Amino acid sequence: MPSDPPTFEDVMPEPAGSPVPAVTPERVLAGLALLVPIVAMLWVSSYDKSDPAVAGMPFFYWYQLLWVPVSAVFTVAAYLLITRDEKARKAARKGGAR
Amino acid sequence: MKDVNVPALVVFVLFFALVTVMGFLASRWRRADDAAHLDEWGLGGRSFGTWVTWFLLGGDLYTAYTFVAVPAAVYATGAAGFFAVPYTIIAYPLVFLFLPRLWSVSRVHGYVTPADFVRGRYGSRPLSLVVALTGILATMPYIALQLVGIQAVLDVLGVGGGENANWFVKDLPLFIAFGVLAAYTYSSGLRAPALIAFVKDALVYIVIIVAVIYIPIRLGGYGHIFDSAAQHFKEAEAGSLTIPENKQWTYATLAIGSAMALFMYPHSVTGVLASKSRKTVRRNMAIMPAYSLMLGLLALLGFMALAAGVGKGVKGYNSQLSVPQLFADMFPDWFTGVAFAAIGIGALVPAAIMSIAAANLFTRNVYKDWLKPAATPADETRVAKLVSLLVKVGALVFVLGMDKQAAINLQLLGGLWILQTFVAIVGGLFTRWFHHWALFAGWAAGMVYGTWEAYGISSKATKHFGGNAAEIPGIGEIGYIGVTAFALNLIVAVALTLVLRAVKAPVLPDETRPSDYSAEAGDEELENAPEPVAAH
Numbered sequence: 194m195p196s197d198p199p200t201f202e203d204v205m206p207e208p209a210g211s212p213v214p215a216v217t218p219e220r221v222l223a224g225l226a227l228l229v230p231i232v233a234m235l236w237v238s239s240y241d242k243s244d245p246a247v248a249g250m251p252f253f254y255w256y257q258l259l260w261v262p263v264s265a266v267f268t269v270a271a272y273l274l275i276t277r278d279e280k281a282r283k284a285a286r287k288g289g290a291r
Numbered sequence: 292m293k294d295v296n297v298p299a300l301v302v303f304v305l306f307f308a309l310v311t312v313m314g315f316l317a318s319r320w321r322r323a324d325d326a327a328h329l330d331e332w333g334l335g336g337r338s339f340g341t342w343v344t345w346f347l348l349g350g351d352l353y354t355a356y357t358f359v360a361v362p363a364a365v366y367a368t369g370a371a372g373f374f375a376v377p378y379t380i381i382a383y384p385l386v387f388l389f390l391p392r393l394w395s396v397s398r399v400h401g402y403v404t405p406a407d408f409v410r411g412r413y414g415s416r417p418l419s420l421v422v423a424l425t426g427i428l429a430t431m432p433y434i435a436l437q438l439v440g441i442q443a444v445l446d447v448l449g450v451g452g453g454e455n456a457n458w459f460v461k462d463l464p465l466f467i468a469f470g471v472l473a474a475y476t477y478s479s480g481l482r483a484p485a486l487i488a489f490v491k492d493a494l495v496y497i498v499i500i501v502a503v504i505y506i507p508i509r510l511g512g513y514g515h516i517f518d519s520a521a522q523h524f525k526e527a528e529a530g531s532l533t534i535p536e537n538k539q540w541t542y543a544t545l546a547i548g549s550a551m552a553l554f555m556y557p558h559s560v561t562g563v564l565a566s567k568s569r570k571t572v573r574r575n576m577a578i579m580p581a582y583s584l585m586l587g588l589l590a591l592l593g594f595m596a597l598a599a600g601v602g603k604g605v606k607g608y609n610s611q612l613s614v615p616q617l618f619a620d621m622f623p624d625w626f627t628g629v630a631f632a633a634i635g636i637g638a639l640v641p642a643a644i645m646s647i648a649a650a651n652l653f654t655r656n657v658y659k660d661w662l663k664p665a666a667t668p669a670d671e672t673r674v675a676k677l678v679s680l681l682v683k684v685g686a687l688v689f690v691l692g693m694d695k696q697a698a699i700n701l702q703l704l705g706g707l708w709i710l711q712t713f714v715a716i717v718g719g720l721f722t723r724w725f726h727h728w729a730l731f732a733g734w735a736a737g738m739v740y741g742t743w744e745a746y747g748i749s750s751k752a753t754k755h756f757g758g759n760a761a762e763i764p765g766i767g768e769i770g771y772i773g774v775t776a777f778a779l780n781l782i783v784a785v786a787l788t789l790v791l792r793a794v795k796a797p798v799l800p801d802e803t804r805p806s807d808y809s810a811e812a813g814d815e816e817l818e819n820a821p822e823p824v825a826a827h
Contacts, residue, residue, distance in 0.1 A: 224388075226384075227384035227385070227387055227388065228384070230380055230381065230384050231381050231384055231385060231547075234377035234380050234381050234543075234546060235377075235381070235543045235546065235547060236543075237534060237539040237540075237542050237543045238536075238539055241370075241533050241534045241536075241539060242533060243532060243533055246514075246517075248512075248513055248514070249512055249513035249514025249515070249516070249517055249518075250513050250517065251517055251532055251533070253370060253373075253532065253533050253534075254373065254591070257373065257376045257377060257380070257587065258376065258584065258587045258588075260377075260380050261376070261379075261380055261580050261583045261584045261587060262580065262584065264380045264383070264384060264580055265383075265577060265578070265580040265581075267384065268383055268384055268387060268576055268577040268580070269577045271384070271387060271577075272387075272573050272574065272576070272577050275573065276570075276573075279809075279811075
């Protein structure tokens with residue numbers, strides 16, 4: 194349909210006939226889990242200080258290093274949530290086709 | 292000139308010989324039925340599972356230049372150089388949102404490059420062309436900088452030649468390294484760096500773990516290291532252990548801008564598209580932070596170099612040499628060789644993937660789209676192999692013929708440029724709302740504004756392109772130019788799309804369907820797709 198201007202429906206499109214809504218609790222939670230590390234790291238003034246130091250390492254450094262594994266935990270959580278969501282979608286699609 | 296460090300050199304050469312053999316043998320690894328297809332040479336057959344992809348992406352993104360430049364920045368400026376850590380923390384949650392969609396749509400339609408996707412989505416060849424050219428432009432200086440990483444190691448080893456050495460003798464080791472690299476990339480394609488990445492990443496982990504335990508013990512603990520670094524910054528009246536308040540915006544915008552740019556780079560996309568499933572991509576976003584932790588520890592080596600007195604009292608000391616020199620001073624000779632092999636091989640893996648990615652872009656989006664539309668997959672593979680050679684020769688000429696500073700300037704600009712493809716690519720993954728000419732105009736506005744702003748920044752080392760931060764209009768804080776240019780790019784794209792839609796400007800066909808963006812390996816969408824279709 195070259196002449197049809199595309200519409201906003203293209204945003205987060207759903208496969209036709211899917212009974213699962215675009216916004217599910219899993220998707221929202223996964224989005225939040227991904228957002229947390231981003232916000233924490235962009236909020237520079239929250240960690241731009243030397244004290245308390247741990248084993249001689251100023252706060253600024255150990256705090257950011259600590260966020261590396263913490264961010265991975267959040268991403269794993271998002272992965273599990275999204276995997277669950279996609280399974281539900283797939284099952285619903287199959288069920289719908291029958 | 293110093294004496295040659297023979298034990299270190301022997302270990303270095305042994306590792307180098309090992310990966311060379313692996314590079315050539317890689318062509319037999321998971322050998323394909325249809326070796327003439329560009330998917331095979333350029334994407335390793337799109338077959339890599341979670342672990343291979345993890346090693347490949349780690350080897351691809353964490354380059355030798357990173358190993359040298361990140362601690363060098365910490366060595367020179369302190370906390371400001373640590374932005375690489377929040378950058379890599381932000382990157383994976385961010386790309387988790389859109390890379391699976393890029394993988395799916397590329398798999399359904401056989402896209403090899405991000406520019407392939409842009410053409411398929413918007414139907415616009417000019418827009419696809421500028422995305423491809425931006426990618427090539429941003430990648431070239433990056434390849435050149437990998438050579439700078441090898442050069443730093445060779446210099447400290449004592450085989451880089453003195454100031455008075457004949458240029459040919461001086462650069463002979465570099466010629467050999469790159470000649471060998473070019474040969475096995477040509478014959479094995481993406482399989483070569485994928486296999487070598489195992490060795491590279493293993494070496495890097497060993498070296499970093501040893502370094503962050505062994506060196507602080509020798510230097511009297513982390514407390515002493517940070518104290519002497521603080522003392523140094525005070526005396527030098529440059530750098531600090533925390534970020535000055537007026538630089539916090541710069542720190543944050545550099546982190547987010549670099550994170551957004553990371554997976555716009557063609558070599559990153561190549562690594563992602565080579566994986567065998569959507570799940571593989573997502574899993575990797577969760578396990579890639581292991582490399583970020585290593586990078587953070589590596590950054591601390593900059594402080595250790597300060598505490599160890601590397602370059603102390605030397606006027607205009609090249610901070611790029613600080614970490615290789617630290618290794619040479621602290622480690623026994625044989626382990627210095629291991630550490631240098633890690634950096635040297637760390638240059639080869641990304642250089643190979645970057646040249647493959649640039650070659651894919653040229654072949655698909657310039658050669659096939661504009662010069663020879665009838666090209667068969669075999670033609671594409673032949674052209675891509677030749678271009679990968681040309682790209683490497685170009686990078687070599689770049690480094691030898693031009694000022695090293697020019698390569699560093701261009702790499703900084705490259706990050707800014709590649710970020711300007713974000714709206715078209717990531718926007719396109721979620722919506723077809725944008726008009727292709729609006730995206731084109733937004734891209735142009737971002738490129739011109741960013742380049743112009745960067746041109747106006749001078750530093751001690753260089754008259755133009757001396758930095759990457761400037762005042763953000765309307766906010767008044769100092770921020771990364773790339774992010775400001777991106778904001779301008781987005782505003783132009785949105786405003787013009789509204790105008791073009793209001794006047795009902797013609798829209799080109801979109802060959803993708805909504806379900807393409809969530810397709811997984813083994814799905815009907817994939818099984819029914821006429822793929823792998825490198826040829827449209």
